[in-house]
Amino acid sequence: MGEGNPKDIEQNPIGNELQVEVSIPKKFEVKMVDASSLGDYELWVFIASLLCNFLVGFVVAYISNTIKDREPLYLSITIMLGILFILSIKMVFVKRKKMTIEKKIIKMGLSKSGDE
Secondary structure: OOOOOOOOOOOOOOOOOOOOOOOOOOOOOOOOOOHHHHHHHHHHHHHHHHHHHHHHHHHHHHHOOOOHHHHHHHHHHHHHHHHHHHHHHHHHHHHHHHHHHOOOOOOOOOOOOOOO
8 A cells, every 4th residue: 555646545524514623821931850860769759669469478478478487578578679669759859850840941932923
């Protein structure tokens, strides 16, 4: 199927009956971030979500444990995962703050163009 072949192009089923009007505000802000900072942030969010899942799993295992010999093991793993989860959440907020602090505001204007 050729992309530029006129035979493959379908005609507009609506014809000239459709009119679209777009309303935009007089001022809007576009936020841009450094891609490497965004990558670090997303990585720490992923790590925190994994640790949260593991933490919940071991909390449930600790609560539902019926073998007393395993209780210290489940408790120590739960505490370790809790500490790692708190540290990863802290890193998420540090990376998020770093992305929002380093910014420069550039004001740009647009002019009207086209026939009215």
